[in-house]
Amino acid sequence: MKRYPAFDPPEYVAWKADPEVLAEYRKTISDRPATKSLAKSLSRDELLGLYEGMVRFRLHDIMLKRWVRQGVLSKAWLGTGEEAVTVGNCRALREGDRVGPMIRNAGACHEMGMPVVEMLEALLASPGTITRGRDLHTGDPDRGVIPPISFVASLVPVMAGMALASRLRGEDRVALTWVGDGAARTGEFHEGLSLAAAKQVPLVVVLQDNTIALGTRSTVHSRAPLEALAGAYGVRGLACDGNNVLDVLAASREAVDSCRKGEGPVLLTAHTFRMGGHATHDEAEGRALCTPEEFARWGARDPIGCYEAWLTSGSRGITAKDLSSIEERITAEIDAAAEQALATRATGATEEQVLEGVYATPVSGSHPGILVKN
Numbered sequence: 001m002k003r004y005p006a007f008d009p010p011e012y013v014a015w016k017a018d019p020e021v022l023a024e025y026r027k028t029i030s031d032r033p034a035t036k037s038l039a040k041s042l043s044r045d046e047l048l049g050l051y052e053g054m055v056r057f058r059l060h061d062i063m064l065k066r067w068v069r070q071g072v073l074s075k076a077w078l079g080t081g082e083e084a085v086t087v088g089n090c091r092a093l094r095e096g097d098r099v100g101p102m103i104r105n106a107g108a109c110h111e112m113g114m115p116v117v118e119m120l121e122a123l124l125a126s127p128g129t130i131t132r133g134r135d136l137h138t139g140d141p142d143r144g145v146i147p148p149i150s151f152v153a154s155l156v157p158v159m160a161g162m163a164l165a166s167r168l169r170g171e172d173r174v175a176l177t178w179v180g181d182g183a184a185r186t187g188e189f190h191e192g193l194s195l196a197a198a199k200q201v202p203l204v205v206v207l208q209d210n211t212i213a214l215g216t217r218s219t220v221h222s223r224a225p226l227e228a229l230a231g232a233y234g235v236r237g238l239a240c241d242g243n244n245v246l247d248v249l250a251a252s253r254e255a256v257d258s259c260r261k262g263e264g265p266v267l268l269t270a271h272t273f274r275m276g277g278h279a280t281h282d283e284a285e286g287r288a289l290c291t292p293e294e295f296a297r298w299g300a301r302d303p304i305g306c307y308e309a310w311l312t313s314g315s316r317g318i319t320a321k322d323l324s325s326i327e328e329r330i331t332a333e334i335d336a337a338a339e340q341a342l343a344t345r346a347t348g349a350t351e352e353q354v355l356e357g358v359y360a361t362p363v364s365g366s367h368p369g370i371l372v373k374n
Helices: 019-031 033-041 044-070 083-090 107-111 116-123 155-168 187-199 226-233 245-260 280-288 292-299 303-311 320-345 351-355
Strands: 098-100 175-180 203-209 236-241 266-271
Touching: 019 033, 019 245, 019 303, 033 245, 044 083, 044 107, 044 116, 044 245, 044 280, 044 303, 044 320, 083 107, 083 175, 083 203, 083 245, 083 266, 083 303, 098 155, 107 116, 116 320, 155 175, 155 187, 155 203, 187 203, 187 226, 203 226, 203 245, 226 236, 226 266, 236 245, 245 266, 245 303, 303 320
Parallel strands: 098 175, 175 203, 203 266, 236 266
Antiparallel strands: none
16 A cells, blocks of 8 residues: 555555564464455455555545645544444445444444545534534444544443343344543443443444554553453453454454344454554654554554455465555545545534534523523
8 A cells, every 4th residue: 555654654655564563463264263364255355355444544534644744634533543443333234234433433424324525524614514514523323323522432331222222122233342442431431331231232232442542551550461351241252353354353253243143242352552642733743652563563463464464475365456446445435535524614604504403591680691592
């Protein structure tokens, strides 16, 4: 994949396949029975589909970073280096399932069928989006994407409720949401997972262990390994290499299948790394939290680069030209989506659109600033 010195982490700009890292990548696939079986069973189109999803996610984030540099956005939250988690999780689902992504899982939107232009329009406060320009978080319930809010882990009880509703209605649906290591220490995570466990609902909670919670390393706020959380709630726990999309997909399928059998919920821990700051505004501080050696180690494990190397080796019949063709097509898609989104942003929202859907309960002596709309 093409590297962008102005936007990619420096470890990715200089990325070259490391023989030891690739040997480790292949060993993960060969040593884990479910992952080994999956890798053999996937068709050529399915293998390329995983690649396409990760490239689309990476290029979407690069567009956001470009907009920050150009002053279009003030800041952006990126999933760079963690694409394999979201894409591998979503590819284990089927039509009718629901996801509740946090902002670092933006790739879940396009993986569930949302056009990239709709994702970009939400970030530009375009009036035609689901939030009518009021919030940069987005989704599409008709496609199974539940829009989040800023509070981390807030979707755990929401998705637990959706999973419970599906079970009570006799629907064969699985709900999936993501939390970071810091979010796993919140009250909403506890309440949501406690309820899900007690009711045995078909919910997968992906614990995205990327080493840092905002500006705090996980070793500072957590004494026990994150995998131990599953035992505390009495639920099934699985773990995967979050930078190996095949291992993520294999573990995700196992988790989803378990839920469909009535054995949910499942807590899936994906070990990965945050290759920058919490957002674009604190990249320097974010990189100062870890050593250069740590960034070098994880940089060599770029989920896209390693998967490219694996795809084009062996007898899979996939060439670098095949991958380049996919990248060119997605690059054109992202560029066109960005141009279209910027055009809708220029229209702005009318006063009527701004006030639509805003409600307040009138009380005696209410403040004149309260809007009452019936």
